Amino acid sequence: MAGTDDAVAADDDALYVLTAVLLTPAKFPSVLGDDYPEACAALDLPPLADGYGLVLGQDGAGARWTVVVDDVSLVAVAIASWDCGMEYDLSPDQRTVVAALPGWPLAVAVAAPGVPAPHDPEPDPDADRPPLTPPEAGDWGPAQRRLGADEIALQWADWRAQIDDSDFEAPGTEKDLPADADAAPLTGVRRVLAEARAYVDTPPPLGRVRSAFASGDARTLRADGPGWSLVARTDDIAFVLLDEEPGDVLPVGRGPELPALLEALDKMAVRPA
Structure with a gap:
């Protein structure tokens, strides 16, 4: 998390930086979409190959702003420093600012000192979009579903400890399936695995399958599709x-099929630079 003394210029007003996130093919706020182009479209941005940095903060009146910059390396260094508990003055050059969007797409738990409490800016009659807002925690939809998957990825050991491998059913055989199984539409987990398998033959939009570091030689995979994560x-x-x-x-x-599927998805997944 940024120090609240950091400030950048946005629309001639000081922005007190609270935090920042990356918007790149390999790492983007999943609340914005299932893939990188969809996440960019949510902010009316073209899906540049190098991506963007999103700087979240408040102006002198306390209003929430999301400043989009194209200096991805600077934002990445700032995030890495904060994650290590180090201070970092995130001050992007004004020439790198692509857009200043009202509101925040993510929930931010801190506020800048010495300014009014966080609130949306005054409505701009010429604006063609409402302020960005984080998804409602009590609701359930695509954004909450993707956030849930992100949380499992971050807390893998805790979630894995709740699962007893003996609870998994033995792999089914043809005689276990109903006679019209081939004609019946796939549902639930079977549909998800079938659609994920189709990604191997027909690559989905960029960022829909992402691979990140895990312990040992393993990788953490995140994949999204219509209605599933x-x-x-x-x-x-x-x-x-x-x-x-x-x-x-x-x-x-x-089972007999999941290892091969995960290996194939990992080979085609987008990875952090």
């Missing part, structure tokens, strides 16, 4: 979240 470790199981099942987290055992 998947989080997995390449050396372990997967978890699925569905729009149609609010708040439920569905574990998927290794």
